[in-house]
Amino acid sequence: MAEINRAIKGTGDVLPKDSYRWQYVEKVMLDTARLYGFREIRVPVFEHTEVFSRNVGDTTDVVQKEMYTFDDKGGRSITLRPELTAGVVRSSIEHGLIYEALPEKVCYIGGCYRYEKPQAGRLREFHQFGIECIGAASPAADAEVISVANQVLRTIGIEKISLEINSIGCPTCRKEYQKALKDYFNANIEELCDTCKDRLTRNPMRILDCKSPVCSKLSENAPKVIDFLCDDCKEHFEGVKAHLDAAGLKYTVNPQIVRGLDYYTRTVFEFVSGDIGAQSTVCGGGRYDGLVAQMGGSNTPALGFGMGIERLLLLLENQKTELPADSKCDLYIAPMGEKAAVKATQLATKLRFDGFEVATDVCGRGLKAQMKFADKIGAKFNIVLGDNELETNKAIIKNMTTGDTKEIELDSISDELMSLINRMALENLTDSVFNNN
RNA sequence: GUGGAUGUAGCUUAGUUGGUUAAAGCGCCGGUUUGUGGCACCGGAGACCGUGGGUUCAAGUCCCAUCUUCCACCCCA
Numbered sequence: 001m002a003e004i005n006r007a008i009k010g011t012g013d014v015l016p017k018d019s020y021r022w023q024y025v026e027k028v029m030l031d032t033a034r035l036y037g038f039r040e041i042r043v044p045v046f047e048h049t050e051v052f053s054r055n056v057g058d059t060t061d062v063v064q065k066e067m068y069t070f071d072d073k074g075g076r077s078i079t080l081r082p083e084l085t086a087g088v089v090r091s092s093i094e095h096g097l098i099y100e101a102l103p104e105k106v107c108y109i110g111g112c113y114r115y116e117k118p119q120a121g122r123l124r125e126f127h128q129f130g131i132e133c134i135g136a137a138s139p140a141a142d143a144e145v146i147s148v149a150n151q152v153l154r155t156i157g158i159e160k161i162s163l164e165i166n167s168i169g170c171p172t173c174r175k176e177y178q179k180a181l182k183d184y185f186n187a188n189i190e191e192l193c194d195t196c197k198d199r200l201t202r203n204p205m206r207i208l209d210c211k212s213p214v215c216s217k218l219s220e221n222a223p224k225v226i227d228f229l230c231d232d233c234k235e236h237f238e239g240v241k242a243h244l245d246a247a248g249l250k251y252t253v254n255p256q257i258v259r260g261l262d263y264y265t266r267t268v269f270e271f272v273s274g275d276i277g278a279q280s281t282v283c284g285g286g287r288y289d290g291l292v293a294q295m296g297g298s299n300t301p302a303l304g305f306g307m308g309i310e311r312l313l314l315l316l317e318n319q320k321t322e323l324p325a326d327s328k329c330d331l332y333i334a335p336m337g338e339k340a341a342v343k344a345t346q347l348a349t350k351l352r353f354d355g356f357e358v359a360t361d362v363c364g365r366g367l368k369a370q371m372k373f374a375d376k377i378g379a380k381f382n383i384v385l386g387d388n389e390l391e392t393n394k395a396i397i398k399n400m401t402t403g404d405t406k407e408i409e410l411d412s413i414s415d416e417l418m419s420l421i422n423r424m425a426l427e428n429l430t431d432s433v434f435n436n437n
Numbered sequence: 438g439u440g441g442a443u444g445u446a447g448c449u450u451a452g453u454u455g456g457u458u459a460a461a462g463c464g465c466c467g468g469u470u471u472g473u474g475g476c477a478c479c480g481g482a483g484a485c486c487g488u489g490g491g492u493u494c495a496a497g498u499c500c501c502a503u504c505u506u507c508c509a510c511c512c513c514a
Contacts, residue, residue, distance in 0.1 A: 006487095006505070061512045065438075083514080112514080117438080119508060128514060195511070206512090260513060270514095281514060308514030336471060369467075371474040384472060400474070 010116070010124025012310075020326040021313060025156055026109055029129040029307075032152045033107040036144060038131045041106040043087040045113075049077040055086045055295055057262025059202055066114040080113035083261070085288070085304055086295075088132050093297040102135025102300075109309070120277030121311045130285070132304035134292065139239030142267045142287065142303060147247050149271060149283045149305050156312070157321040158273075161282065164254040165244075165269040167237040168205070169229050171290065174265075177228035178204055184222050191218060205258040224255045233266055240267055263288040267303065275318040276311055283307040331397075331417055332374035332382040333360040336367055340385040347385075347413060354414045375400065381420060383413075399424070 007013060014022055030040060053063050068080040081087050088106060091097070097104045109129045116122060129152070133145050146163065153161055168174060181204045185192060189200065192207070196215050199206045208219045229237065244251055251269075259268045268286035276282070285305025292300035316323065331351065335344040344360040351358045359377060361370050367384065374382050383395045389410065397416065398405045401424075408416040 009505070066512080114513075116512075117510090118506085119510095122513075126514065130514090278509065279513075284514060306514055311514060332474095334473075366467095367471055367473065373474085375474040379474090382473075386472065388472085396473090398473070405473095 008124070010118040012123060012125075017326075021316075021323055022309070024323055025309065025312060025316075026129070028155050029109065029152050030107065032155055033131055033148055035151075036105070036131075036148050038105040038107040038133075038148065041088060041091065041108050042110070043084070043091045043108070044081075045111065046078050046080050047087050047090065049079040051086050051090050051295075052079050052082060055089075055263060055291060056083065060260055060262055062114065062260065066116055068113045068115055081110075082114045083112055083306060084108055084110060084128055084130055085132060085261075085263075085291075085306070088304075089134070089291055089295055089297075089302070092132075092134055093292065093295055098134055098292060098297050098300050103141065104134040105131070106134075107131040119279070121279035121308070121314055123310060127309040128306045129309055130304055130306040132302060134302040135300050136303075137289070137301040139236055140243050142240040143243030143247055143249075145285065145303055145305060146244065146249065146269055149285070149307060150247075150249055152307070153271060153283070153312075156316065157323070158312075158315060159319060159321070160275065161271050161273045161315070163249060163251040163269060163271055164257055165240070165251050165267065166225065166254055166257040167229060167233060167240075167266050168225055168258065168264060168268055168286075169233045170265050173228055173230040173233055174225070177223065177225050180223045180228065181205065181207075185218070188218055191215075206260075208256045208258055219256065226253075226255060236266055259284065259286055263291040263294070265289045269305070271307075273315055276314045279311060281308075282311050282315060327357060328378040328380060329359045329374075330356045330380050330421060331358050332370070332377070332379035333358065334367055334370040334374065334382060334384045335361055336384065336386040340387075340390060343390060344385055347410065351414060351417065356414070356417060380424065381417065 033040075049067070049069050052067060056063050058064075062082050067082055070078055072078050088108065092104060092106070097106075107130065109127065111125050111127050113125055115124060118124060131145060131148055133141050146165075150163065169177060182200065185196075185200055185204060185207060189197065191214050192200065193215055196207045205225075207215055208222065226234075226237070241251075241253075257268055257270060264286040266287045266289065269284070270281045271283040272280045273282055274280060283305055285303065287301070287303035289301040289303075292298070292302055315321075333344045333348055335341040341361065348358045348360045359374070359379065365373070371382070379400055381397055381399055383389075383397050385395065389395045393410045394407055395410055395413075396405050397408050397413075397420065399420070406416075406420075
């Protein structure tokens with residue numbers, strides 16, 4: 001196929017047969033967030049480049065090599081958002097949300113853009129669900145935010161996924177830790193892989209999650225952040241664990257967790273799974289107590305997470321999690337001839353206003369072809385409209401699963417259809433009850 | 438950005454040491470008494486063999502380049 005007729009590298013289409021899966025998980029996300037008091041915020045797909053470069057971090061890979069940045073016609077440097085937190089915080093400051101009753105709790109779903117080489121669970125356009133809790137410093141907020149992610153995952157039906165948490169301290173205690181870390185790795189600098197030699201000066205904490213055997217071996221005995229936390233940070237971390245225990249969340253403390261965005265402080269966490277290829281993080285987040293002030297707001301603590309929707313869907317597929325099935329056509333109306341077609345339009349329109357999913361012929365096909373079509377789209381019931389029906393104003397309605405038929409008045413078709421569908425649902429229910437016993 | 442694999446109808450694939458109009462299954466459209474679909478049978482549409490060069494009398498098959506897709510690294514959701 002010609003290149004111009006294909007979707008751009010790293011982007012994908014959600015086809016009609018799959019879109020209900022997206023709609024379902026998005027609904028669970030928004031509904032669950034609402035149970036915790038998070039309301040949806042919608043922010044632009046692009047921002048001034050500095051919103052990201054200054055706040056996500058100048059030295060991060062995301063900013064250094066992955067952003068879609070361009071000049072608009074007015075000469076402004078614009079960037080497609082690589083994540084949503086920076087834009088949401090910008091909006092919260094701009095509209096004074098951080099000066100309202102705190103905490104300000106917001107959630108969002110939206111596309112993000114990163115120029116990376118695509119692979120399993122990684123696209124150039126991908127979608128994130130996320131929440132931000134702005135203006136809450138207590139450990140209870142950390143546990144609440146993590147609980148939202150947990151409840152979303154459980155509600156959707158994800159079974160095998162684990163929560164890993166860590167604390168990377170505040171700027172003060174982290175400085176001391178990084179010094180100790182540098183000293184440790186400098187003593188073993190010859191053994192480090194090439195990229196880690198580079199990391200040693202740029203961001204030594206990244207060495208901790210290097211996958212090269214030598215580096216990870218070395219990391220095992222490296223100083224741990226937790227031992228360097230100041231009293232406040234330590235107390236906060238203990239508080240988070242206590243609240244997580246109270247909420248019934250299982251977690252493991254993983255000192256290797258270091259997030260790649262500069263704004264994180266104290267609590268960081270990930271939900272990880274081995275079922276989606278090399279990209280194991282489905283959800284990642286943490287506290288960013290310094291970001292709001294850094295972006296020009298008053299000193300306001302905050303935290304949040306991002307959840308990759310494509311990765312989540314991939315995980316559902318790989319774990320063979322059943323989602324509620326897509327809805328099917330309730331009734332197919334098969335007209336024979338032009339007069340009947342007009343009547344079909346009248347009936348179909350009325351039934352749709354009554355809330356039924358109704359299809360009828362729009363291709364001018366013969367009866368047989370129409371029946372085949374009705375079967376293919378999974379219509380629950382059908383009626384045929386011919387001269388007889390037009391004359392008597394009665395028709396045979398047929399259950400396409402059981403083959404049962406019934407004569408009905410066309411004038412009361414809505415009520416008849418309703419009771420037939422209800423009966424069908426009831427039978428399916430009792431069937432499944434018997435099968436489960 | 439680095440590395441490995443890949444590319445033939447909408448989908449899954451066949452295509453023999455290069456040799457006439459590139460096959461098949463599924464899917465799609467229509468037909469087998471215009472009053473009922475699923476099954477069966479019959480017929481039809483649909484591919485410049487990823488793209489561009491090259492070798493050759495001859496390239497889907499060989500060579501080079503390029504792009505796509507997939508997987509991994511880096512990094513992240």
